[in-house]
Amino acid sequence: MxxxxxxxxxxxxxxxxxxxxxxxxxxxxxxxxxxxxxxxxxxxxxxxxxxxxxxxxxxxxxxxxxxxxxxxxxxxxxxxxxxxxxxxxxxxxxxxxxxxxxxxxxxxxxxxxxxxxxxxxxxxxxxxxxxxxxxxxxxxxxxxxxxxxxxxxNVCTGQPSTLLPSRCEQPLKSTSTPARAVPEKVATALRHHTMSRIDQRRTRIHRRSLDRTLSASIITACKMRSITLNECFAAALAEAYASCLGTQQVELYTAISSRRYFDSALASSLGCNIHVLSCPMLATPLPLEAQALRYRSALSKASVGWTPSQLSHAAIRSKVSAQCTAETFIGPCITNSGVNDFTSAIYQWVEFVETAVNRNVANYSVVLHLSCFRGRLQMLYCYANPAMSDSLVKEIDYTLMTKLGLLETSRPAPPMRVAQ
Missing domain, CATH: 3.30.559.10 (Chloramphenicol acetyltransferase-like domain)
Structure with a gap:
């Protein structure tokens, strides 16, 4: 073969x-x-x-x-x-x-x-x-x-695609400097709510959907302050998480695209080319926009010197095996792939789109997927239950919305049952 x-x-x-x-x-x-x-x-x-x-x-x-x-x-x-x-x-x-x-x-x-x-x-x-x-x-x-x-x-406006090449040992656009190590454990590590084997867990999703008026006001507010939506929600997530746990520091993880580090096929072919960065976030009385700028700075520092891991597949398997048996979360995570409001003409036929990731390994306490479709922001909190409790995720969401000052004018997403 x-x-x-x-x-x-x-x-x-x-x-x-x-x-x-x-x-x-x-x-x-x-x-x-x-x-x-x-x-x-x-x-x-x-x-x-x-x-x-x-x-x-x-x-x-x-x-x-x-x-x-x-x-x-x-x-x-x-x-x-x-x-x-x-x-x-x-x-x-x-x-x-x-x-x-x-x-x-x-x-x-x-x-x-x-x-x-x-x-x-x-x-x-x-x-x-x-x-x-x-x-x-x-x-x-x-x-x-x-x-x-x-x-x-029955047409396709794009070209046929090829498989992404391996990024290992490929030249990077940026110069190589020592990268900030991602800690295995931090002081704010949270123990699993209920000890359970992986085969006893299920991924659950807590949804919150914002209407177009409220979504537009958030998007406009971020633009006026020259911060991105991801920066705003990342800062709010870190503050909400710290508040619910009663801690002063949170290790916030961010999944981002690695494509900007490469040229040619590693930037444009299809496959997986991402990495995760760790940012220490302090809970302070600063305004949310100031916290968002602190997050931007921390993320920028964490990205300096990033290179793909050179570990063997056997060593990677060993690390993953340890993650699967851990009894603590390393922290919350937010996806930072960019909030795309789908603008292609084909989406006029689409009622809704949503994406989520199975979290059964329970390395992150909760992963926030932020998306925008037809001018409406939606948040999907993904987590492994019973390792993470439903009530704590709902409390984090409630506190996040309070931090944004939006709780009274937003609403939890209703079940998507469409009568025919």
Missing amino acids: KILRPLSDVEAAFHYLHELGNGSTQVVTAARVNGDFNSTTLSTRLSTWVARHEVLNVAVHRSCTGNGQEILGFVHKPCKPEQMTLHHEPQWVDHLQVFDQQINTPLQDGWPWRLSLILAPGALYLYFTRSHVISDAYSTHLLLQSLLEILVW
Whole structure:
């Protein structure tokens, strides 16, 4: 079997997290597409979509070196028809229930992704579940837009894509200086609320949706203060977390794209090219905008000298195994992929889009996914239960909204049950 290339550091880490962590880090993107669809036509168009993207036709293969060291590599593996399913629902779709099932059902061994379609009167629900090994925000955006264009228009405005090369030992745009080490444990580490095996945990999601008026006011306020939405919400998350735990310092983790560090294919091909930075955040009486600027400075310092890890796959597996047996969280995390308000014409057919990540390994206490669609901000707090308690996540959300001064004018997201 020909190995296309070895997995990079981040890809190997995500592979082991999924393998050892009961589906941990698998990603689910869901969307509701308005229109009348034909099941036969859908099947044909799905085949066209899969054929256009190399990342949808690979799998992870395990092999050993001459001295017995394990190596993970990508191999070419055509998609199996069973990876795509189509169901008919004559009445209404319980989106929250389906999403919960998708995020908590591990991908079948050897499948890097699956796509579940539910055909309802006047609408199509799609649930795209994939391994984080082949997914980041950039890839998600391009694959989703390609899928929607082919399903609705039977055309694709983008070019066929190739698999991301390995980033290990590739030159970086920035100069190399000593990087800030990410601590294994910090003083504010929180013990698991309930001790549990990974196979006893489920990923839960607490949603909060803001209306367009309130969303616009937040976006405008951030622009006037020259801070980004991610900076604003990261600072608010750190302050809320510290307040709920009664501590003065929080180690806030931020998942960001690594693509800006590279040229050519490592910036534009599809796959996973991200890393996580750790920022110490002090709880202070400063205004939120001042805290957001402190976060910007801390994130900038943490990014200095970043380079991909050179650890062997065996060493990465050992680190992941330790994470899976830990009894404390290292802190909260916020995704920093950029808040994209989907502006392509294809999204006029789409009622909603949301993405979340399985957190069963419980290394982060809670992960905040911030998104914007059709001018509406939405927050998805993802966490492993019972390791993290439902009540604490709700308290963090309540406190975050209080910090923003928005609690009275925002509302929890209602269940997405769409009557047909």
